[in-house]
Amino acid sequence: MKKVLVADDRPTGRELVRAVLEKSGYEVLEAADGVEAVRVAREQLPNLIILDIHMPGRDGFGVVEELRKDSQFAATPIIALTASAMQGDRERAMALGFTGYITKPIRLDALRQEVERLLR
């Protein structure tokens, strides 16, 4: 079973992603902030990581930078999931090493399709 790590400081946000992806047949791991996200990623080596950008401590940008330095995560798809509508955020995210960019609120099918595409 493929493992997906979802990092979001809001439990409801994590649970939504968990509910959608578990139904699609993935094992979902959770992290409540950036630091935990890096730790869980190193322990569990998920096949795909979904990161909220705005998190206390280390934000999504910081996490992706950290993980991309680690050769274990060189090819791991990492999706940004953010409520930010600021211009330039998407460009910055892609430049820092994100593989995909989805804005909140999500359309469930869009999330399903993106995850499926990246894990195919």
Place this chain on the structure above:
Amino acid sequence: MPSHHPGEVLRALLEAAPLGIIALDTRGCVKLWSRGAEHTLGWTEAEVLNRPPPMELHLPEDSGSEQDLRALTRHGTAVDIRVRTAPWRDAAGSIQGTVVFLSDLTTQHVMERELQDVMAQEKEARTAIHAERRFRELLEAAPDAIIEVDREGRIVLLNRVTETLFGYQRDELLGQRVEFLIPEDVRNMHVHHRGQYWDHPQTRPMGSGLSLQGRRKDGSRFPVEISLSPVKSEDGFRVTAVIRDTTERKQAEDNLRRIQERYTRELSLANQELQQRNREIERADRLKSEFLASMSHELRTPLHTIIGFSELLGEELEGVLNEKQKRFVNHIHKDSLHLLELINDVLDLSKIEAGRVELRSETFDAAGAVEEVLASIRPQALAKSIQIEVAGPKILLYADRVRLKQILYNLLSNAVKFTPEGGRIGIASAIVDGFGEFSISDTGIGIPKEEQESVFDKFYQVGATTKGVREGTGLGLAITRRLVEEHGGAIRVESEPGVGSRFTFTIPLDPAGESESVA
């Protein structure tokens, strides 16, 4: 008293007369040859007496008439003479011969010239007198004090203004040193400067850069401006000084300077305030956009889960819902989507109003953009069996393609929203006055005349007067108008309740312009 023989008197007369007088007898022999004739023609009376005249003499036929002729003198030179004849009669009245009067025209010419010279001199003298009078008039008409000073600095001439300006009578000033008219403390310096003037005597303002002062009879001082000119007269070199009282001008200048200084000070203060205010506005602007970004983020975050979970529930993957539950979940989902739309619109409008929308203009064919918008509009139209007709030429626009699509989407989704089942929507495009013009018409409920002006206002909703349709944010048309205007275009509406509406807007053409104007 001694008596004179008439002959002696006559003789004396003949000798003295400036005219040449010759008397010829009937045979043409000279009987009299006056000293004047001798003077003009050279021969003495003794040489010609009782002989025909030694030179040719064409006498005029009629006595009394004059004739100018040229005769040879004894010295062989030619002389121009004027001849006049008269009959010579004796006491009984019988003709004895002819008397010839001749005048030397050369002499006369000389005299005429002399006369002309005299007249010219007289005229010159008169002109000089006239000039002198004009000069006096000018001198007195001048608004400035004018004085003339000789080499020793004594005043030799002055006009009336000088008297009134300095408060002296003419007699008190004539012959005085010019230093008399300046304050005591600078008199010595003036004597020194006056001496130096003769090294470079030329017309120039005096003491340029210094503030000069005059001194009145009562000892008071006043600011003056003086210009000096050297004058050469028969009495030697002199200096004319034109003295202008600058009291009023100085006051005006001082006033002006004070006003300018105050104005500059106030302007600088106002500038500082303006800069301060600008900084405050910039700060407020930054805070506002930070607030907008953060508010948008904070609102979307819970909406994300509301929309997500309601959609999830509606999918019934976690369990089958009964009809009522399904309807309720659907309500939550729809209204949360509406809330999202509202948040997006508010944010968008705020950005537009803050001037934060940067148009990313490019050249593109309008038809492509229309098709893309129709792709998302058609399903909605199909659901209400609304027909959509598109007509128009190929139009190359220079605009922000995404924003144009937003404009078209707003107008078309409104058209679908307000058009009843089975209606029609038309999209017509044309090129008008350098703009691409797009008309979105529908057979919808229309807009009452009195509301047509306010449809572009924020939060205006036709819902106020129409039943059932009330699902927009009330911001769509406000945003649409702002976007059209950002492009430099304009938007207008024509509508008739119950018949339909037509929204027409313009967008700039591609300046390179290869658009066809044929439909």
